Amino acid sequence: MSAPKRILLAKMGFDSHDTGIITVASVLRDAGYEVIYLGLHNQAEQVIRVALEEDVDAIGISFLSGQHMTQMRRLLERLREQGLSIPVFCGGVIPADDADALKQMGAAEVVMPGTLSPDLLRLVDGAVNHLHS
Amino acid sequence: MSGRAASSNAGSARDHEEQVFETGAGLEIRDLYRPEDIAGFDAARDLGEPGEYPFTRGPYAGMYRERIWTRRFQVGFGSPRETNERIKYLHGQGANGFVITIDLPTSYGFDSDDALSEGEVGVTGVPISTLEDMETLYDGFGPDSVSYALSIRPPVSSVTLAMLASVAQRRNVPFEKVIGTQQNDPFYQMSGGPLQTITQYFPLEGTLRLCIDNIEFISRNMPRLNWMVTNGYNLRETGVNAIQDGAFTLGHAFDIFRRARERGLDIDLFARRASFFLSCSIDFFEEIAKFRAMRRLYARTMREGFGASNPECWRMRFSVQSAGNTLTRQQPEVNIIRAGVEAMAAVFGGAQSIHLCSYDEAHGLPTEESSRIALRTQQVIAYESGITKSIDPLGGSYYVETLTGQMEKAIGEKLAEIDGRGGMIECIREGWLENQINDERIRNQSDLDTRRRTLVGVNRFRIPPQEEIPLKIHKIQAEQWGARRAEYLREYRASRDRQKWADAMARLQAGWKKGENMVPLLMDALQNKVTMGECHEAMRDAQGWSFR
Numbered sequence: 001m002s003a004p005k006r007i008l009l010a011k012m013g014f015d016s017h018d019t020g021i022i023t024v025a026s027v028l029r030d031a032g033y034e035v036i037y038l039g040l041h042n043q044a045e046q047v048i049r050v051a052l053e054e055d056v057d058a059i060g061i062s063f064l065s066g067q068h069m070t071q072m073r074r075l076l077e078r079l080r081e082q083g084l085s086i087p088v089f090c091g092g093v094i095p096a097d098d099a100d101a102l103k104q105m106g107a108a109e110v111v112m113p114g115t116l117s118p119d120l121l122r123l124v125d126g127a128v129n130h131l132h133s
Numbered sequence: 134m135s136g137r138a139a140s141s142n143a144g145s146a147r148d149h150e151e152q153v154f155e156t157g158a159g160l161e162i163r164d165l166y167r168p169e170d171i172a173g174f175d176a177a178r179d180l181g182e183p184g185e186y187p188f189t190r191g192p193y194a195g196m197y198r199e200r201i202w203t204r205r206f207q208v209g210f211g212s213p214r215e216t217n218e219r220i221k222y223l224h225g226q227g228a229n230g231f232v233i234t235i236d237l238p239t240s241y242g243f244d245s246d247d248a249l250s251e252g253e254v255g256v257t258g259v260p261i262s263t264l265e266d267m268e269t270l271y272d273g274f275g276p277d278s279v280s281y282a283l284s285i286r287p288p289v290s291s292v293t294l295a296m297l298a299s300v301a302q303r304r305n306v307p308f309e310k311v312i313g314t315q316q317n318d319p320f321y322q323m324s325g326g327p328l329q330t331i332t333q334y335f336p337l338e339g340t341l342r343l344c345i346d347n348i349e350f351i352s353r354n355m356p357r358l359n360w361m362v363t364n365g366y367n368l369r370e371t372g373v374n375a376i377q378d379g380a381f382t383l384g385h386a387f388d389i390f391r392r393a394r395e396r397g398l399d400i401d402l403f404a405r406r407a408s409f410f411l412s413c414s415i416d417f418f419e420e421i422a423k424f425r426a427m428r429r430l431y432a433r434t435m436r437e438g439f440g441a442s443n444p445e446c447w448r449m450r451f452s453v454q455s456a457g458n459t460l461t462r463q464q465p466e467v468n469i470i471r472a473g474v475e476a477m478a479a480v481f482g483g484a485q486s487i488h489l490c491s492y493d494e495a496h497g498l499p500t501e502e503s504s505r506i507a508l509r510t511q512q513v514i515a516y517e518s519g520i521t522k523s524i525d526p527l528g529g530s531y532y533v534e535t536l537t538g539q540m541e542k543a544i545g546e547k548l549a550e551i552d553g554r555g556g557m558i559e560c561i562r563e564g565w566l567e568n569q570i571n572d573e574r575i576r577n578q579s580d581l582d583t584r585r586r587t588l589v590g591v592n593r594f595r596i597p598p599q600e601e602i603p604l605k606i607h608k609i610q611a612e613q614w615g616a617r618r619a620e621y622l623r624e625y626r627a628s629r630d631r632q633k634w635a636d637a638m639a640r641l642q643a644g645w646k647k648g649e650n651m652v653p654l655l656m657d658a659l660q661n662k663v664t665m666g667e668c669h670e671a672m673r674d675a676q677g678w679s680f681r
Contacts, residue, residue, distance in 0.1 A: 014237035014253055016330040019372055019458070022571055023578045041333050065237060066498060066609050070252025095497040095606045113462045113495045114591045117582045 008056040010038035012071040017064035027117045044075040058128045063092040076106045087130035157416035158374035166531035183524045187432040190525035191483040192448045197521035203486035204511050209234035209258035213269035216259040232282045234258030241334050242289045244666035245618030255614035264659040267296035277306045282314035287343040295655035314359040319344045336678050348393050350652040352403035359408045362386040369412035372574040375423045380547030384557040401443040409451035413479040415459045424482030426540035452486035453479040462495035463590035473510050498607040629662035637661035638671050645675035
């Protein structure tokens, strides 16, 4: 059996709604992922530093208050600047148009509210293997 | 709590479906309630008259016959000017109360041009960085004529209270005529990560001190200004159940009251204008029972526990918002029905003010169209349904009185547990609350995954995505709004008297260290053009605390 995949989860910016990400962390752990949850109010630089230190297979960010475009753009740009290819997926209250734009920008997956656990696992499995498929 | 098994009814009935016969919080629901179920119920003791102790039937004698609840409009976006124009428009349409939502940088005490604010200026609410911003919000209105409820917590609410007082002073409105609601829950952002988000940018002890400074200032100077003790809404939105909701909300309030008393404030004075902000969720009778039980518990605790002798201090008043976390992204029009059910529960529960979530809640911020439907839903209930015409119409129902008694008992037991742990603030500090919240979140997801609980459109009765009706989406212009605000603040800072500014900053720091009430000092600072962010920087410095 291969080693469990490692996922870094974090909230970015001022938004403090963490019901979604705490629930996702629990579902992923139950499914055998190793999850590192970084908590609230992170900047792109911190997320990337921990992702490297912990050698994670993917990064997941959760949004509720409308900062998803700015924060995801910054995170994906910083990753590219550093030549890193860690898949990043995100989720939360994100309008459909923005979800498309985020995927164009390079997000591996956008998970919407009301996703049941089996569907979540399928989406995250896909995102983790995003660059290897 | 009772067992979690679904009970089946021998399968004899036609169209029989498996059901779970318990409330959202796990109280068992029996097939029928009979007179003997309320054998211990004493109408004089447990019900009383509306507007009288123990206020089970409502906080006011006439209730909705005399005055329909306030249908509050939530406004706040872009800039103070745009928000003020929207308020003027809505005022012209007959709205008299407004919840002003503040953008996230302001909620944490940062100016619009702070590096941390990038991408968040004007998005979830209005940015307020200067006294001039607050004056703009009040353009065309006096603080004695229109009621604003500022959705904010300490430390920031001390600065906005100082702004409000300064606006009154400059308009020659006496403090005693100022109306509105000042939220003053230090744990307001509890919609997640209770402790981290409270302590990330300001020390907890400092936040608690400012909370009591606000109570002291309001109770001495502004007898008509409501102050909101607990934002139970955000707490409930984390996923806790109705019993936890009631206990955590009241437990927090009682803890704050104890602290105010330690400051030497008189319970019969400062608790007069205390109010609450609560969620109304989808479990119809449980929510009604929760509101009635909370009023009774509050009255009993204030009179017997705190020894308050002023009847106004026994009366629990609250505004309600419908539960955003019961709404779905799938088939969003169905959310209109959910909000309607929740609004009716709030009305049967005796709310003083109601705000309904818009049906597009899980897609983005509300549009004008979706906000209008939320208001129309309330108007149908208020003016067409007739359910407002008799006070507490469910009073005396075998079921509702049984459930109200059960809720009072369960909330009371949870309150005793919180007291045993040293009070709510201690429960937050030691991580107990966060554990309670996280357990419920995981249980909620599991209940949906296993279909123990039905969520229409999510785990049953689904449709393919292509059949969904397209929605209008609220457009965010964070980058433009941020750039305009940065330019405004550059000019504001350039135009001030540097020496006066520096002297006011020094007075803020000295006053903090001496333990003075900060509200008058903040007024002085703001009038010398110290900004929101700078006020916070000075108070952090005075505590020898930094996060950057």
